[in-house]
Structures are given as structure tokens and as C-alpha cells.
Amino acid sequence: MTIAENRPLPVAEALDEDEARRARARRVEGIAKWALPVVMMVLAIAGWAWVVAANDIPHYILPGPGRVWTSLVEDWGMLLDAAYLTGWITLLALLLAVVGGAGLAILFNQSKMLELSFYPYAVILQVTPVVSIAPLIFIYVDSKIAGMLLCAWIVAFFPVLSSTTLGLNSVDHNLRDLFRIYGASRWQKLRYLQLPSALPYFLGGLKIAGGLSLIGAVVAELVAGTGGIGSGLAFRIQEAGYRLNIARMFAALSLVAAMGVFIFAALSIFSHLLLRKWHESALKREG
Amino acid sequence: MSALRRPTLPLGERPPLLQMQAVDKVFGGTVVALKDMNLVVNQGDFISLLGPSGCGKSTALRIISDLLHPTRGKVIWEGDHGIGDLGVVFQEPTLMPWATVAQNVWLPYRLRGKTYNTVKDEVLEALRLVGLENFLNAYPRELSGGMKMRVSIARAMVTNPRLILMDEPFAALDEITRHKLNNDLLRLKDKIGCTVIFVTHSVFESVFLSDRIVVMAARPGRVLQELRVDAPYPRGEEFRTSAEYAAHTRAASGALKEAMGELA
The missing domain is CATH 1.10.3720.10 (MetI-like)
Known part of the structure; x- marks a missing residue:
């Protein structure tokens, strides 16, 4: 399946299968570049908060x-x-x-x-x-x-x-x-x-x-x-x-x-x- | 540079430009790169130095351009000789990647303290001669291999030097580009009437371009013989397919074989 088959392109017959794949990879990478580190950070902070709360760690050892x-x-x-x-x-x-x-x-x-x-x-x-x-x-x-x-x-x-x-x-x-x-x-x-x-x-x-x-x-x-x-x-x-x-x-x-x-x-x-x-x-x- | 076309006289009537007299070059006391080289270069000559690897072609060019000093013998220029008498084209285009095409061609003038505006016309003219007048502000990376080589040629010509040295300039290019640049080079020479010493491995290239072919042999590097190609300029496709061209190619091939044979 290619993008070209599913929806019209801005420039007619511009993208072949390779080009379409490359364009899609670029788009995904563009979003992932920002989204993945943010998601990882949110997960890490949530994990940290959970560890502190679940183990009842005092704040002078590890604050949440x-x-x-x-x-x-x-x-x-x-x-x-x-x-x-x-x-x-x-x-x-x-x-x-x-x-x-x-x-x-x-x-x-x-x-x-x-x-x-x-x-x-x-x-x-x-x-x-x-x-x-x-x-x-x-x-x-x-x-x-x-x-x-x-x-x-x-x-x-x-x-x-x-x-x-x-x-x-x-x-x-x-x-x-x-x-x-x-x-x-x-x-x-x-x-x-x-x-x-x-x-x-x-x-x-x-x-x-x-x-x-x-x-x-x-x-x-x-x-x-x-x-x-x-x-x-x-x-x-x-x-x-x-x-x-x-x-x-x-x-x-x-x-x-x-x-x-x-x-x-x-x-x-x-x-x-x-x-x-x-x-x-x-x-x-x-x- | 445009105004200064130097007339090219027939072979045999040309005044001398420089002479290499009994030049030896020995590296490290043992490797004889060049042995007893004598060469008279006349104004308007297109000389090819043809020979196998290690025959001292490039060493000879480096001695003429004063990058190397001869171990024995000397190079004598007719008249005053100074910076700007020489233009050089290497096997690689050797452009400054951080500078635009125009800035690259401006370089020989810039190093003589001339601002771009005072030599703008010369830079433009040189680029027009190689067909790149629309690429003034392009960077080398935006150009093809052949175009880069043209910029390099424009830079070598821009000061209208008395002598242009070319060290296998087209060796790294594909056959079609090489063909085209050979034609263009002759057109340029016809326009500005410069003197060229051209180092090459290619028999075909040397016959097509030059009126004198100096065949060199290796170990030690030396001149074996000189052939003359007296076909008139301008030369074009009809020359490439002529019987005359074939005859000269045969002669040059024979001489080269002899040079190679001695090597073996």
C-alpha cells in the first residue's frame, strides 16, 4: 500500500513507491524526534513519582x-x-x-x-x-x-x-x-x-x-x-x-x-x- | 584578459617562452625522478607530456611552477617572470569549497591584492569563456564534476597567464565529459592564444589537443622523443575521425609502447 494510492498528491504523478516510503519515513521521524523524548520523560517522571509513593520514601532520601x-x-x-x-x-x-x-x-x-x-x-x-x-x-x-x-x-x-x-x-x-x-x-x-x-x-x-x-x-x-x-x-x-x-x-x-x-x-x-x-x-x- | 589575445604563429616560427636545460631531479639522494630533461617551450605551443606513471611528467610541471627545485640544471624564462605568468589546473578541480564560483576565480587576483570590483569584468569574462557565467554565486558542491573543472580552468586563465600547466585535468572525468572539455579547451586556446603544457596518460587526448607531444619514459624519468601534430587548429570532430588523426595516434601509441617497453 502506498500513500499515492490512497489520496491525491499535491503534484500529480510526483511520487513513486520509493519516494512515498521515504516521505512517510521522514514525516514519522520528524514527529518521533520530539515526541519520543517527551514521552520517555513523562514516563520516567511518572515512574519516579510511583516509586516514591509506593515505597513511602522519605523526602530527605528521595523527594518526589x-x-x-x-x-x-x-x-x-x-x-x-x-x-x-x-x-x-x-x-x-x-x-x-x-x-x-x-x-x-x-x-x-x-x-x-x-x-x-x-x-x-x-x-x-x-x-x-x-x-x-x-x-x-x-x-x-x-x-x-x-x-x-x-x-x-x-x-x-x-x-x-x-x-x-x-x-x-x-x-x-x-x-x-x-x-x-x-x-x-x-x-x-x-x-x-x-x-x-x-x-x-x-x-x-x-x-x-x-x-x-x-x-x-x-x-x-x-x-x-x-x-x-x-x-x-x-x-x-x-x-x-x-x-x-x-x-x-x-x-x-x-x-x-x-x-x-x-x-x-x-x-x-x-x-x-x-x-x-x-x-x-x-x-x-x-x- | 579578453583584450589580450596573443597571436599563435606556425610551429617553428614561435619565439621561445621558457627552457628547461639539462634538468635532473633526484629525491632522497637515490630516486631519479627526472634525468637530463631538455625542453624548449615556445609561445603558443600546446605541448602534451605523454608517458607511463613514474616518468616524471608531474615532476617536470612542479619544477616549471617552482614548487620543486631541480637537483641539477635550470629553468630559464624569456623576459621578466613573475607571479601571474602561470595558471595551473590539477587533476582534481581544487576549488575552495567555502567560496562561490566567482570567489574561486577571483583568487589569483585577490592574492595580488585586487578587490573583486576592480577585476569583476575579468572574472565574468573567464566564466563566460567556460560557459558558467550563470553560476557566479553557486558553491562548488552544487556543480557537476565537469563544471567544477571548468571553474578550475577559468581560474587558471583569468589573469591571462603566459603559460598554463595542466596536470591530467580530465583524467577523473567520464568519457563524454572529457570529450566535451577537450573540445572546449581547444576553443579557449584559440580565443586567448595561451601556451599550454598538458600532462596526460591518453594517446588520443594528446593527439587531439596538442601540436607537440613529448613522450617520456620512466626509471629514470626522461624525454624519449618528440612528435609533432601539425594538423591546423581549430580541430573538431572531423579531425577526430580523419586518417591524419589515426596516423598520429598510431605514431604516438608506438612511441608510448616503446616507453612502456623500456619500463618492462
């Missing part, structure tokens, strides 16, 4: 979803302030990671000596867990904000550095020859050839760095233990834990997760907008 929602509404002002701080640290760290990572990649690309001198240290900085560096940072850096930024930056800059470096070195060798034949200067080669070639790689690194800068910010907050005004979401989670206010822990956690999803979505859209006209990753193919 209703209680978490109430906490989210009641503590909204405080959580929003906390989210604001964490968000700012994350964004600034990401910005610094982009500037630092891409800048270093360009410097390394321009000077082999610089790369040989510093790249191993960039790797060491990356592979040493930030949780173990953070306490040291807060000993030597007075400003907690600056310390948190530094922590988040250390985690986030490396993917930008390594993927941009890879991109700058992945230029089509014929195009490289062409630029040499046409007498391109070092700057022209960078501007017109290497940077556009590296863009898709850079954007890949950026997406990873977005998530990592949030992780870095959260870890830094936990280590810094900022109190009073200027406390971020991670600190609120920790504080609520001490008070056995588990509902607020969940509420703050959901905001951290939402922030992560938002960053990922925003960077994906940004990446798509930059690449949609020419890059293979943004192309749709038939069949």
Missing part, C-alpha cells in the same frame, strides 16, 4: 517530582541568581577557551618551534584532572571569580586547541601548492586558506569545549566553596546537600542540565549556520 517542582518554584529567585553566576563563568571561560585555544593553534601553526616548545605542556595541563589542580589555583589566585575562570578555562581550551591545530594542518595539498604558485603571503595563506579549512574542525572542538567549560565551572565552584552573595548552582547543590534539602539539590541540578543542553543547542545552531552552505556535514542527500 512534585516536591522538586515546588522547590524549583519557591527557590526560583535564589536558583536564578545562582544560575546567572554559573552561566557567566561558563560563558566567559568558553570565550577565553576559544580565544586561547584558537590563538595558540594559530601560533603553533605559524611557528614549529613554538609548537615543539609548548604543545607537550598543553597536553599535560589537559590530562591532569582539574579537580586536583583547582585547590592549588585557589591558594595562589585571590579572586574567586578569576580562580573559577582559570579552572574552567583549563578544562575547555584543549579541545579547541587540538581540533583547530588539526584543521589548520588539514589543508588540501593542491590548494596549498596553488597558493604558493600565486605567491600568497603567509597572512594570505592563513586568512584565505587555512582558517576556512580549519573552521569545521574548530566548530567540532567548540561544541566539546561548551560542555567542558560548564563542567569546569561546576568543579571550580565546588572547590572554591563560595558562600553568600555570588554563589553558583554547584555551590547551591552542595549547600542543599548539607541541609538534607534533596529537593533543592534536584532543582539546582535540573538547571545545570538545562544550561548544558542550551549551550550544546546554541553551539550546534551556530555551527550549522556557518557551515550550511558548503560543508559536507550540513548537506542533505537524497536516497
Whole structure:
């Protein structure tokens, strides 16, 4: 059975059996893409509520979803302030990671000596867990904000550095020859050839760095233990834990997760907008 | 570029453009890619370098374009030689995928510091010559293989260079497209009167296109002999089916067989 047999099509004789099947699959997938995650979430929340009610679990062990929602509404002002701080640290760290990572990649690309001198240290900085560096940072850096930024930056800059470096070195060798034949200067080669070639790689690194800068910010907050005004979401989670206010822990956690999803979505859209006209990753193919 | 058609004189009357004198190229101290290559390229020549793989055809092109330096010998240009004297077409179209067709063709000028508006006419004219004037704002991915190659040719011609180097430009295309691009290339050469060195594996292509065929052999890469195809331009389908074409093809095939035989 095909759609074509059942109802008239907008364009006569446009769809054969294959096309119709493909169109139907596309439509189903389009709906499922949104509907399935929503259904799964509703089921999970319902299951959660049922487990809590059926086993009579006390709220200081596991609060039900209703209680978490109430906490989210009641503590909204405080959580929003906390989210604001964490968000700012994350964004600034990401910005610094982009500037630092891409800048270093360009410097390394321009000077082999610089790369040989510093790249191993960039790797060491990356592979040493930030949780173990953070306490040291807060000993030597007075400003907690600056310390948190530094922590988040250390985690986030490396993917930008390594993927941009890879991109700058992945230029089509014929195009490289062409630029040499046409007498391109070092700057022209960078501007017109290497940077556009590296863009898709850079954007890949950026997406990873977005998530990592949030992780870095959260870890830094936990280590810094900022109190009073200027406390971020991670600190609120920790504080609520001490008070056995588990509902607020969940509420703050959901905001951290939402922030992560938002960053990922925003960077994906940004990446798509930059690449949609020419890059293979943004192309749709038939069949 | 449109105004600057260079007249093509008959073979034997053409002034020299460049000479390769006793050029050797040795890689890594042991691999002799090119041995004692002598070649005089005259203005208006269409030279095919024909030979089996590994005979140094591409190495010769890379030496002429200054991408490689000869181990011994030298390349001498007549008169002042500078950037813009050369246009290059590779086996792949080698277009920048992030740039439009017009931006790709603009590249040789852009690298010489010229803004698009000052050379817009030249870019348009080059694209008109290859029949792509309606695709200025298309991206390479929107074009077929043959169209991409045309853009590449337009880019090589846009500055009206003294010499165009083509390194097996049509080898990756299907037979029909290749046929058509061969015809178009000759039409273009007739219009702008450029000098071309064309690397190919194909006897048929070399006979159809060129007036001089330099047959090369491998190990070490060297020039074996030179054949002349003195059929007048423009050449079209009637040339492809003529006895003259068949005779030249036979001669070139014989020479190539000799080159291959030495390899075996």
C-alpha cells in the first residue's frame, strides 16, 4: 500500500513507491524526534513519582517530582541568581577557551618551534584532572571569580586547541601548492586558506569545549566553596546537600542540565549556520 | 584578459617562452625522478607530456611552477617572470569549497591584492569563456564534476597567464565529459592564444589537443622523443575521425609502447 494510492498528491504523478516510503519515513521521524523524548520523560517522571509513593520514601532520601517542582518554584529567585553566576563563568571561560585555544593553534601553526616548545605542556595541563589542580589555583589566585575562570578555562581550551591545530594542518595539498604558485603571503595563506579549512574542525572542538567549560565551572565552584552573595548552582547543590534539602539539590541540578543542553543547542545552531552552505556535514542527500 | 589575445604563429616560427636545460631531479639522494630533461617551450605551443606513471611528467610541471627545485640544471624564462605568468589546473578541480564560483576565480587576483570590483569584468569574462557565467554565486558542491573543472580552468586563465600547466585535468572525468572539455579547451586556446603544457596518460587526448607531444619514459624519468601534430587548429570532430588523426595516434601509441617497453 502506498500513500499515492490512497489520496491525491499535491503534484500529480510526483511520487513513486520509493519516494512515498521515504516521505512517510521522514514525516514519522520528524514527529518521533520530539515526541519520543517527551514521552520517555513523562514516563520516567511518572515512574519516579510511583516509586516514591509506593515505597513511602522519605523526602530527605528521595523527594518526589512534585516536591522538586515546588522547590524549583519557591527557590526560583535564589536558583536564578545562582544560575546567572554559573552561566557567566561558563560563558566567559568558553570565550577565553576559544580565544586561547584558537590563538595558540594559530601560533603553533605559524611557528614549529613554538609548537615543539609548548604543545607537550598543553597536553599535560589537559590530562591532569582539574579537580586536583583547582585547590592549588585557589591558594595562589585571590579572586574567586578569576580562580573559577582559570579552572574552567583549563578544562575547555584543549579541545579547541587540538581540533583547530588539526584543521589548520588539514589543508588540501593542491590548494596549498596553488597558493604558493600565486605567491600568497603567509597572512594570505592563513586568512584565505587555512582558517576556512580549519573552521569545521574548530566548530567540532567548540561544541566539546561548551560542555567542558560548564563542567569546569561546576568543579571550580565546588572547590572554591563560595558562600553568600555570588554563589553558583554547584555551590547551591552542595549547600542543599548539607541541609538534607534533596529537593533543592534536584532543582539546582535540573538547571545545570538545562544550561548544558542550551549551550550544546546554541553551539550546534551556530555551527550549522556557518557551515550550511558548503560543508559536507550540513548537506542533505537524497536516497 | 579578453583584450589580450596573443597571436599563435606556425610551429617553428614561435619565439621561445621558457627552457628547461639539462634538468635532473633526484629525491632522497637515490630516486631519479627526472634525468637530463631538455625542453624548449615556445609561445603558443600546446605541448602534451605523454608517458607511463613514474616518468616524471608531474615532476617536470612542479619544477616549471617552482614548487620543486631541480637537483641539477635550470629553468630559464624569456623576459621578466613573475607571479601571474602561470595558471595551473590539477587533476582534481581544487576549488575552495567555502567560496562561490566567482570567489574561486577571483583568487589569483585577490592574492595580488585586487578587490573583486576592480577585476569583476575579468572574472565574468573567464566564466563566460567556460560557459558558467550563470553560476557566479553557486558553491562548488552544487556543480557537476565537469563544471567544477571548468571553474578550475577559468581560474587558471583569468589573469591571462603566459603559460598554463595542466596536470591530467580530465583524467577523473567520464568519457563524454572529457570529450566535451577537450573540445572546449581547444576553443579557449584559440580565443586567448595561451601556451599550454598538458600532462596526460591518453594517446588520443594528446593527439587531439596538442601540436607537440613529448613522450617520456620512466626509471629514470626522461624525454624519449618528440612528435609533432601539425594538423591546423581549430580541430573538431572531423579531425577526430580523419586518417591524419589515426596516423598520429598510431605514431604516438608506438612511441608510448616503446616507453612502456623500456619500463618492462
